[in-house]
Structures are given as structure tokens and as C-alpha cells.
Amino acid sequence: MKKPLEDVLRDACERAIKGGELVTTTLPPLFLSVPKEAEHGDLATNVALMLARGEGKSPRAVAETIVRHIQDPGKILAEVTIAGPGFINFRFAPSYWWGCLRECDRAGDAYGRSTVGQGTRVQIEFVSANPTGPLHVGHARGAVTGDALARLLAATGHEVEREYYVNDAGNQMEMLGASTFARYAELCGREVVFPEDGYHGDYIRDLAVTIRKQEGDRWVEADPATARAHMRDQAGAVLLDAIREDVAMLNIGFDAYVSERKLRADGVVDATLAALTERGVVYEADGARWFRSTEFGDDKDRPLVKSGGEFTYFAADIAYHRDKLARGFHRMIDVWGADHHGHVPRMRAALTALGLDASRLEVVLVQVVSLTRAGVPVRMGKRSGSFVTLREVVEEVGADATRFFLLMRKSDAQLEFDLDLARQRTAENPVFYVQYGHARVASIFRQATALGLDRAGISRADTSRLDDTDELALIRSLAQFPETVEHAALEREPHRVVFYLMELAGDFHRYYNRNRILGEDR
Numbered sequence: 283m284k285k286p287l288e289d290v291l292r293d294a295c296e297r298a299i300k301g302g303e304l305v306t307t308t309l310p311p312l313f314l315s316v317p318k319e320a321e322h323g324d325l326a327t328n329v330a331l332m333l334a335r336g337e338g339k340s341p342r343a344v345a346e347t348i349v350r351h352i353q354d355p356g357k358i359l360a361e362v363t364i365a366g367p368g369f370i371n372f373r374f375a376p377s378y379w380w381g382c383l384r385e386c387d388r389a390g391d392a393y394g395r396s397t398v399g400q401g402t403r404v405q406i407e408f409v410s411a412n413p414t415g416p417l418h419v420g421h422a423r424g425a426v427t428g429d430a431l432a433r434l435l436a437a438t439g440h441e442v443e444r445e446y447y448v449n450d451a452g453n454q455m456e457m458l459g460a461s462t463f464a465r466y467a468e469l470c471g472r473e474v475v476f477p478e479d480g481y482h483g484d485y486i487r488d489l490a491v492t493i494r495k496q497e498g499d500r501w502v503e504a505d506p507a508t509a510r511a512h513m514r515d516q517a518g519a520v521l522l523d524a525i526r527e528d529v530a531m532l533n534i535g536f537d538a539y540v541s542e543r544k545l546r547a548d549g550v551v552d553a554t555l556a557a558l559t560e561r562g563v564v565y566e567a568d569g570a571r572w573f574r575s576t577e578f579g580d581d582k583d584r585p586l587v588k589s590g591g592e593f594t595y596f597a598a599d600i601a602y603h604r605d606k607l608a609r610g611f612h613r614m615i616d617v618w619g620a621d622h623h624g625h626v627p628r629m630r631a632a633l634t635a636l637g638l639d640a641s642r643l644e645v646v647l648v649q650v651v652s653l654t655r656a657g658v659p660v661r662m663g664k665r666s667g668s669f670v671t672l673r674e675v676v677e678e679v680g681a682d683a684t685r686f687f688l689l690m691r692k693s694d695a696q697l698e699f700d701l702d703l704a705r706q707r708t709a710e711n712p713v714f715y716v717q718y719g720h721a722r723v724a725s726i727f728r729q730a731t732a733l734g735l736d737r738a739g740i741s742r743a744d745t746s747r748l749d750d751t752d753e754l755a756l757i758r759s760l761a762q763f764p765e766t767v768e769h770a771a772l773e774r775e776p777h778r779v780v781f782y783l784m785e786l787a788g789d790f791h792r793y794y795n796r797n798r799i800l801g802e803d804r
Contacts, residue, residue, distance in 0.1 A: 283382070283761045284314045286358055287325055287372055295329070297351040304347060306336050314372075316762075323361065323371035324758065330368040341368025379754050380745035382761035387741055394767045399440035405606055406432050408617035409529065410447040413522040414458045415483060417672040419688075419699060420619070422532065424648045425672075426688040428617040429534045430776035431646070438771040443611075446536045447602060450518055451543040452595055457481065458521075459514025463501070465490035466513060470502040483669075489517045531676045532685060542598050545605070551593050554601035554636070555586060563635045578631030599625075600632040607638055615774065620647045620694065646774050651688070652698045660701075679704040686713045689780045712784050719787035722794055752793040759789045 291312050298304040310332045314325045330345035337344050345368040352362060361373040386393050408428025411421050428444070436442045449455075461480035465487045468474055476482075493501075493516055501509040522539075529535070545551055555571070558564045563574045569589035573596075576583050586597040606614045618625070626647075630640040653660040653670055660670050676684050683704040690712065691697045709715050748757065762782065770778040 283758075283765055284325065286356065286378075287314060287374075288312050290352060290354060290359070291327060291329070291348075291370075293353060294348050294351040297353075298347050301351070303351075304333065304337060304344070306333055317371065320755075322365060322369075323363065323373040325374075326365075326369050326371045328369055330370060334368065344368060345370050376746070376749055376754060379757040379761065380748065383745055383748070383757050384741075386760050386763075394763045395437050395439075396764065396768055397439040398768055399435060399438045399771070401441075402439075402613065403441045403443075403611045404435055404613045404615060405443045405445055405609070405611040406435070406615045406617065407445045407447055407606075409525070410449065411525065412449045412454045413518045413525060414454050415481060415521065416485060416669075417525055417528045418669045419651050419653050419672055419675050422672040422675065422684065423651050423688045423693075423697065424617050424619065425529050425532060425534055426685050427646065427648055427693050427776060428615075429532070430685075430689060430779070431615065431617070431771070431774060434767060434771035434776060434779070438768055440771075443538065444536045446539045448522065448539055448541045448543075449595070450522075450541055451546055451598065455514050455518060456510070458517050459510040459512075461486050462489050462493070462513040462517045463506075463510045466494055467502050469494050470499045472502060485521075486517075489520060492520070493517075528672050528676075531673065532681050540602065542602070545598060545601055546593065550605055551598050551601040554604050555593075555597060557604075557636055558586070558600075558632070561635060561637070573632065573635070575628050575631045575635075578634055580628050580631055584628055596625075596628070596632075599629065600636075603629060603633060603643065604636060604638065607633075607642060611642070613642055613644060615644045615646060617646045617648060617693075620649045623647055644774065646693055648693045649696045652696065653701065654698060655701045657702075675699075675701070682717070683711075683713045686716070686780060689777050692775060692777050712780075715791075716783050716787045719790045722790070726799055750797065752789075752796055756789050756793045759786045 291314070292309065295304065295309055295312075299306065310329065312327060312329055314327050317323055317326045330348060331341040334341040334344050342364060345364045349362055349364060349370060352359075358374055358378040359372060360375040361371075363371045363373075365371050389395075406428050408431075409417070409421060409425045411417060417425070432442050432444050457477060457480055460477045461482075464474045464476045464480065469487075469490055480486075490513075493513065501512060504512075555564070558573060563577065564586065565572055565574065570585050571587040572583045573586050574583055584596055585594050586600075587593055603614065626645045629645075630643060633640040633643060653675070672684075679687075679701060687699050687704055688697065703711055704713065705711075707714050709718075748754070763786075766778055766782045770776055
């Protein structure tokens with residue numbers, strides 16, 4: 283919707299410059315926005331206000347100069363006015379909107395798709411929860427955000443790969459093994475002291491029951507370290523399969539699952555540590571090996587190898603990101619919980635220290651979700667066992683509602699998920715409101731077919747008869763979809779599509795309620 287007008291506006295400014303009426307030689311970005319009030323037109327720009335100081339004129343005088351030079355060879359404009367201190371307001375001609383409607387019909391299911399990202403390989407890593415328990419609704423927000431971004435980027439021509447980084451090494455996995463073994467030993471009649479920091483959820487007992495049913499009591503007499511490692515591997519595999527099933531409930535899939543343990547076994551972490559050491563940014567202190575991250579703006583140096591010889595999570599994560607860049611991705615987008623915000627600068631520091639382009643890493647932070655039912659907060663906590671799982675939420679409100687609600691706020695803003703509202707079949711429920719609009723449209727098409735109107739007939743319709751205010755407003759909303767998709771993709775803000783759908787549904791419901799749609803006179 284904005285592109286044709288951007289061309290007209292840029293041409294007018296360049297004509298004014300060429301004619302000596304504007305002294306600037308470099309135009310600022312030509313921002314066009316939808317005015318809050320419909321009477322101010324369809325689009326407006328503040329370019330005159332941005333140029334005024336350099337021109338030594340009032341913004342209004344600059345606006346008048348620009349407007350004088352506007353040429354409209356495509357006859358897309360009905361009116362151009364100057365408002366306030368120097369805003370230029372544009373109103374499109376009805377014929378422009380009719381052309382937009384014809385383009386929407388011509389494109390069909392491809393409407394909104396573009397090639398703006400063609401030739402760009404993007405890897406999106408999201409969810410990446412430790413396989414130590416079921417996913418909860420907080421994980422679900424990261425899952426939905428990452429998947430929505432992947433779909434938007436694909437729709438705008440990017441080559442996209444979705445990846446899940448499996449943190450299957452380290453203390454959390456060892457605690458999973460210890461917790462599962464403790465429950466297993468209890469089932470075998472042994473008295474045990476449950477790990478103080480262990481996982482207490484009922485799912486741990488379920489895992490132990492399954493292992494005992496399959497393998498009997500033999501592990502209770504085995505070497506404890508060997509038994510715990512076996513329980514860790516068995517429980518981790520079962521939980522990772524459950525995670526795959528959980529995200530599939532939300533119509534989410536991954537192109538690859540990358541194992542942290544395999545990266546370590548394959549020497550990828552060792553090679554990365556060697557590369558950092560060769561660059562002189564690693565030193566030893568207190569029996570550990572440290573990354574000189576303060577040399578790259580961090581507030582303190584970070585450990586890479588513990589005094590006991592184990593790699594830290596940070597060391598493995600550096601290796602993983604180095605591996606991603608080696609695979610040829612132009613951009614790598616990580617979707618992380620907001621509590622990982624401090625990890626962002628140190629990861630960029632590590633990539634810079636390796637001589638890599640840290641600007642190719644983008645991190646989308648996802649804030650917490652407050653789950654409520656009947657107005658009462660529902661607590662979540664994986665270790666306590668009192669959390670509500672992603673699966674429970676999807677089974678209660680459905681996959682569509684879950685995805686929609688989790689995208690109703692910008693990802694870095696906290697979000698309240700009202701389970702009661704998500705189940706309501708009223709206009710107060712935004713999911714129902716949008717879906718009801720779709721149902722009404724589907725009903726119209728069914729009735730049109732019954733009247734003998736096929737798609738080809740609709741395509742040949744006289745769009746000039748769509749001159750009612752409500753009709754033009756609805757076409758205007760439809761025309762905004764391609765730019766909404768593009769901006770949501772490029773700005774990494776999938777919530778923009780949700781906002782758009784709610785506004786589009788509102789415009790359609792108003793039109794539907796005020797107008798007769800099917801009839802011989804239309």
C-alpha cells in the first residue's frame with residue numbers, strides 16, 4: 283500500500299531539489315504512517331518536519347513546496363492536504379483501492395508473499411529446553427514465537443531452517459538421572475535420600491515405573507554412577523520424544539535437533555576452545571580456564587572449563603554458534619527467555635574474539651507468561667512439580683487459541699494468558715472474534731456458489747460499484763496485509779500479524795452488520 287506513494291513522494295522531493303526549491307542533497311527516510319483519525323486521509327508523512335531545520339523554513343512551507351511538485355501519473359490519489367505544523371496527508375482514489383482488491387483476488391493464496399528475503403539463509407533456533415521435564419506454557423511462547431518468525435521469513439522469500447539445540451549434557455541432565463534413579467530405587471523397595479535439588483514432578487516417578495517395567499530391578503544393584511547415567515539417558519530420550527509430540531500439537535516441527543553431548547563428543551567444543559586459546563583470549567586461574575570477555579565489553583570474565591575439567595554451558599554454546607556460522611547461514615536468530623538477556627553480549631563477545639561477524643547473530647527475547655484461570659494465577663515451577671504443561675493448555679483451549687494468545691503481545695513484553703477467556707465463544711475472545719469472521723466469509727462463499735457465482739465470475743465483477751465507506755475501509759484493510767507480513771518478518775515481530783487480524787476482523791464484522799452482501803442488486 284505504501285510503495286506506490288513512496289515513489290510519488292520521493293519523486294516530488296527530488297523535483298523540488300532539482301528545481302532549487304529545496305537545498306538538501308540527501309533525503310531522510312520517507313516514513314508513511316496510517317493516521318489515527320480517518321478524516322486525516324489514508325497515509326501521512328512528516329518528511330517536511332524532518333527537512334525544515336536544514337531548509338531554514340517552517341515545516342509548513344516545506345510541505346507546500348513538496349506538494350506543489352507532486353505528480354500522480356497513475357492517478358492513485360484523490361486528495362493531498364497539509365495539516366498542523368506541516369504533516370502531508372494523502373487520500374487514495376477509489377480506483378486505487380479497486381486495483382488493490384483485484385490484486386488480492388489475482389494472487390489468491392500467495393497474497394502477502396514476497397521475495398524481499400530471497401538469497402538469504404536464516405537459521406532459527408528456538409525452544410531448546412533441557413530434556414529434563416515436560417514443556418510448560420513459558421516454553422510454548424518461545425515455541426510459537428520462533429515458529430511464527432520462521433513462517434514469516436519463509437513467506438518473504440528467506441531460506442529458513444528451524445533448529446532445536448538439545449542441552450543433553452551438564453548438571454541438569456545429571457540431576458535428571460539422579461532423580462529418576464532415586465524414584466526407581468524406591469520402587470525397588472530401597473530407602474533413599476532424594477536429591478535436594480532434584481526434580482520432584484510426578485513425571486519422574488512415571489519414568490522410573492516405565493524403566494523398571496522394561497528392565498526390572500537390576501539397576502538397583504549396579505554401580506550407582508553407572509545406574510544414574512543409564513537413567514539419565516533413558517529418561518532424557520523419553521522426555522525429548524515427549525517434547526517433539528508437544529510441539530507437534532501446535533503444528534511446530536524442526537529441521538534438525540542438535541545434541542550438545544554430540545558436539546562435545548565430536549570435538550567441536552575442544553576445537554573452539556583451541557581457537558580461542560590461539561587468539562590469546564583464554565587464561566588459567568584457580569584451576570579453571572577463563573575467557574577474557576571483559577576485553578570485549580563484558581562486566582567480568584567468564585569460565586569455559588571448570589576446575590574439575592568439565593566444560594561450562596557457555597563453552598558449548600560458543601562452539602554451537604561457531605558451528606552454525608560455519609554452516610553458511612547469513613543470519614542466525616535465537617529465541618531465548620528474557621532471563622538470558624545477560625548471555626547476549628557475552629555470546630557476541632565470544633564470536634568477535636573468534637574473528638567472526640557477531641552482527642549475524644540476532645536474539646529475540648521472550649518474556650514470561652502469567653497463566654490465569656477464573657482470575658486466579660496458576661503457578662508454574664518445573665522443579666516443584668506444580669507447573670501446568672503445554673499439553674494441558676492445548677488440550678484445554680486448543681492449538682489455534684494457544685498460538686494466537688501467545689502472540690498477542692510483543693515478545694519482550696509480559697503476557698497474561700487467560701484460560702477462561704480463551705475458551706469463550708464471544709466477541710470478547712479475540713480468537714473467536716477472528717475465527718467467526720472467517721466463518722462468516724466461508725458462509726458467504728457457500729451461498730454465492732448456491733446462487734451460481736463462481737470464483738471466475740467474482741473476478742470479472744465490476745469493482746467500481748464498491749464505493750461505500752465501509753466497503754472501501756475493508757479493502758483498505760486487505761491492502762495492508764502484504765506490508766504487515768513484510769514488516770513482521772523484517773522487524774522480527776510476529777505479533778503484528780495478530781494485531782492486523784483483529785483489526786481486519788473488526789472492519790469485516792462492521793461491514794457485515796451494516797450492509798446487505800448477497801443480492802441481485804450487488
